[in-house]
Amino acid sequence: MAYLLKLRLPILFLALACLASFILPGTSSAEPKTDRTVILISVDGLAHYYFDDPKAQIPTIRQLAAEGARAKTMECSFPTVTWPNHTTLVTGVTPGKHGVIGNNYFDRETLKTVPFIPDPLFDKVEIVTSPTIYDVAHEAGLKTAGVIWPASRRAPTLDWQVPDVFDQETWEDASTPSLLEELKAKGIPYERQMEWCKAGTQGKAMRDWMYGSIASHVLATHKPNVLLLHLVSVDAMEHATGRQSPEAYWACNDSDQRIRQVVEAVEAAGMRDRTTFFICADHGFITYTKQIAANNVLREMGLRSGQGLKLEQQAYVLGQGGGAFVYILDEANRDEIAQKLAEKFKTVEGVEAVIERKDFAAMGHRDPTDDPREPDLMLSAADGYSFSGSDDGKEVISETDGPKGSHGYLHTHPLMGATCVISGAGVKKGVVLEKVSNLDVAPTMAALLGLEMPSAEGRVLEEILTGE
Numbered sequence: 001m002a003y004l005l006k007l008r009l010p011i012l013f014l015a016l017a018c019l020a021s022f023i024l025p026g027t028s029s030a031e032p033k034t035d036r037t038v039i040l041i042s043v044d045g046l047a048h049y050y051f052d053d054p055k056a057q058i059p060t061i062r063q064l065a066a067e068g069a070r071a072k073t074m075e076c077s078f079p080t081v082t083w084p085n086h087t088t089l090v091t092g093v094t095p096g097k098h099g100v101i102g103n104n105y106f107d108r109e110t111l112k113t114v115p116f117i118p119d120p121l122f123d124k125v126e127i128v129t130s131p132t133i134y135d136v137a138h139e140a141g142l143k144t145a146g147v148i149w150p151a152s153r154r155a156p157t158l159d160w161q162v163p164d165v166f167d168q169e170t171w172e173d174a175s176t177p178s179l180l181e182e183l184k185a186k187g188i189p190y191e192r193q194m195e196w197c198k199a200g201t202q203g204k205a206m207r208d209w210m211y212g213s214i215a216s217h218v219l220a221t222h223k224p225n226v227l228l229l230h231l232v233s234v235d236a237m238e239h240a241t242g243r244q245s246p247e248a249y250w251a252c253n254d255s256d257q258r259i260r261q262v263v264e265a266v267e268a269a270g271m272r273d274r275t276t277f278f279i280c281a282d283h284g285f286i287t288y289t290k291q292i293a294a295n296n297v298l299r300e301m302g303l304r305s306g307q308g309l310k311l312e313q314q315a316y317v318l319g320q321g322g323g324a325f326v327y328i329l330d331e332a333n334r335d336e337i338a339q340k341l342a343e344k345f346k347t348v349e350g351v352e353a354v355i356e357r358k359d360f361a362a363m364g365h366r367d368p369t370d371d372p373r374e375p376d377l378m379l380s381a382a383d384g385y386s387f388s389g390s391d392d393g394k395e396v397i398s399e400t401d402g403p404k405g406s407h408g409y410l411h412t413h414p415l416m417g418a419t420c421v422i423s424g425a426g427v428k429k430g431v432v433l434e435k436v437s438n439l440d441v442a443p444t445m446a447a448l449l450g451l452e453m454p455s456a457e458g459r460v461l462e463e464i465l466t467g468e
Contacts, residue, residue, distance in 0.1 A: 033448075036275075039276070044082060048284065060257070068427040070422070073420075074419065075437045076283050080416045088439060089280060090441075093439065097129070103115070104320075106316055123155075124153055140451055145224040171194065190214070192210070212261045219262070238285045238405035276423070277422070280421075288381075288405070290350060290386075291388035292388060294326075317387070321407050322386050326375050326376055326379065354377060355377065355380070425468075426466055
């Protein structure tokens, strides 16, 4: 308990520091549209390039695009991993502002990795420091729901929710009790959550079926104004086999069927003419066959030695898939070590970009002096490479046992662009935009509900809206 409290203190400090900006900017002077619904479905890992790929059987997504609008690509946030990008989708701000800086971070005091994914430690109010679309909607008196949306555990502004948590006891404890009762009565097997999570990749399709069924039930029974749904199969298959593999194409089709399931639930509930669908993703995917053991670079430089309890370290690299965070633990020599590491990593095979503290703001991150969870350097791998957690002091570059998939790379990498389709009530038909930002999703959702998000750094996509 003491360890968990110590981990929470810096996050709670940041949350309190942002309290004023959390409450006031979410207030909307617009008139909420109580008869409207916006549904945000995130297909984890559905890169933009699948839309025009003839091998991708995604008829529902393409039909929604034909009936509404889409972007050829949507730029994501760095690192292009799940937890920060899902939080950006619903806040309209960058990771440095909303507080979920990666899938995890390294605590310099405890010398331990602290996970955000999959919400095992923190409730939403402890880590998300900027208003979300569901906060703003709830504040305006609208009804809200979330189905395994990252970084939303026990969100007080979600009227109905099941969290993105693996552990069955925690999952049920953090879910809306009345919703679990309804699912049990309907025969939706929420009690299989942990079992299917433990099954890994093989359990993802069953999980998506269950999550689609939960979302469909909430829509039919409660008709919320905001519903968030996270689908996980595409990401899982791409991690296992690489992008645009047969398995990935199968998962794209399976996710398309889950989207069709939700669309049909909306139609059956008589809500189609007042519902807007946002079909988005959190990142793209890159296939890699080589891994970079960045901590072995530190060993070569004498910044890490020993193992276990005898480990001595002046720095540590925490992987974020195709990205990485470099933490310097020697405060007295911090600037000197940072400079040496920046120069060294620029020469390491497979490292495409080294981002120094002076460039953090441009990348949507804060300086570590302002947020101690932030690293001292950030890295991005090149196409064909990903970062490894290996710390055995052996080779820096190793071959995988076959093609694998990863994300986390620079958000500007063309393969990291995500899908973005917006269709339904209030959206013009047949609009195709070249590029949007994931910062634009939340404020556009708000506009469709007659709300405003002054805290958002993104913009309302006025060019796709009918104004109705």
